[in-house]
Amino acid sequence: MANTKSAIKAARQSIRRQDRNNIVKSRLKTLSRKLAKLTTEGKNDEARVVAIDFISALDKASKSNVVHKNVVARQKSKLSKLVLAKA
Numbered sequence: 001m002a003n004t005k006s007a008i009k010a011a012r013q014s015i016r017r018q019d020r021n022n023i024v025k026s027r028l029k030t031l032s033r034k035l036a037k038l039t040t041e042g043k044n045d046e047a048r049v050v051a052i053d054f055i056s057a058l059d060k061a062s063k064s065n066v067v068h069k070n071v072v073a074r075q076k077s078k079l080s081k082l083v084l085a086k087a
């Protein structure tokens with residue numbers, strides 16, 4: 001347990017940040033699953049729309065340091081090979 005006022009505040013802020021980051025990560029996972037489902041079903045037009053949303057969400061997560069920029073680059077590369085090249 002934190003002893004000083006500043007440590008108590010830092011712990012409080014850490015919890016808030018963790019909650020915010022978990023929301024963003026959850027959205028990324030949801031979009032990823034949705035995209036995978038659409039590609040396996042062969043719905044390329046819908047998958048393309050979701051892919052654009054997913055890329056946007058990845059960029060925003062990277063900008064706010066929720067996800068590392070190299071992870072985002074790797075996922076975007078994989079995504080472009082999988083979805084965007086099929087159209």
